[in-house]
Amino acid sequence: MEISFTRYRVYRECPWKYKLLFVDGRRIPMTPKSSFGLSLHRALEAWLRGGELSLESLREALNACWLTSGYPDEEAEARWHAKAERALSRFYGEEQSRRARTVAVEKEFIWTSGAHQVRGMIDRIDQGPDGAYELIDYKTGPSVPSVEEVAQDAQLRFYALGAKRALSLSPETLTVDCVAAGARVSAPYDGAGEEALDADIRAAASGVEAAAFAPDTRFCPRCDFKKDCVYSAAK
Ligand code: SF4
Numbered sequence: 001m002e003i004s005f006t007r008y009r010v011y012r013e014c015p016w017k018y019k020l021l022f023v024d025g026r027r028i029p030m031t032p033k034s035s036f037g038l039s040l041h042r043a044l045e046a047w048l049r050g051g052e053l054s055l056e057s058l059r060e061a062l063n064a065c066w067l068t069s070g071y072p073d074e075e076a077e078a079r080w081h082a083k084a085e086r087a088l089s090r091f092y093g094e095e096q097s098r099r100a101r102t103v104a105v106e107k108e109f110i111w112t113s114g115a116h117q118v119r120g121m122i123d124r125i126d127q128g129p130d131g132a133y134e135l136i137d138y139k140t141g142p143s144v145p146s147v148e149e150v151a152q153d154a155q156l157r158f159y160a161l162g163a164k165r166a167l168s169l170s171p172e173t174l175t176v177d178c179v180a181a182g183a184r185v186s187a188p189y190d191g192a193g194e195e196a197l198d199a200d201i202r203a204a205a206s207g208v209e210a211a212a213f214a215p216d217t218r219f220c221p222r223c224d225f226k227k228d229c230v231y232s233a234a235k
Pocket of ligand 1: 014
């Protein structure tokens with residue numbers, strides 16, 4: 001069984017949602033928010049990989065990576081595109097003052113935990129002038145987490161474990177870069193709890209393997225399937 005962060009997260013939200021998505025193949029339609037977020041992620045990856053780190057090339061990357069699906073009409077799409085341009089211009093300005101260098105973009109890791117393979121893709125890894133590694137995750141929503149929330153961010157902690165186990169890289173800092181909100185929040189990485197996380201990832205993978213898909217209705221109010229799921233407690 002191979003488990004990624006997304007599969008692990010969904011299984012922990014609700015095993016039945018995991019079944020709908022990854023066994024039955026249900027799809028979640030694109031929305032302006034998800035389309036915008038994916039476009040920004042792809043543009044940043046293309047820009048950092050491209051090597052020419054000018055504002056002009058960042059704009060070109062955005063246009064090349066822009067997804068047109070998910071918007072109700074062209075007017076709405078143009079508004080979101082303008083918002084993406086503003087966000088990336090601000091991001092570019094902040095990048096100019098960074099002293100760290102980027103050592104990896106969309107870095108994949110795979111490691112073995114018990115009988116399972118754990119896979120992930122880290123948005124970006126930077127290395128500071130002192131040699132310390134920083135794992136960066138881009139978020140494209142409007143909210144900005146607190147330092148404490150970043151320190152406990154499930155995705156970054158999953159990636160930190162993967163970086164250590166698969167890449168022999170010990171991160172010292174976790175960072176959420178809120179590209180659209182224009183804020184970058186960092187927290188020191190504390191490895192306490194890694195064994196528990198490892199065990200929980202294994203348990204989730206074993207649950208999937210055993211087809212243990214009991215619904216967990218605590219997540220229903222935030223679920224994409226709440227309108228038509230037979231078990232939904234939030235119809
Ligand atoms: S609506 Fe509720 S029970 Fe159904 S998949 Fe979503 S979270 Fe699970």
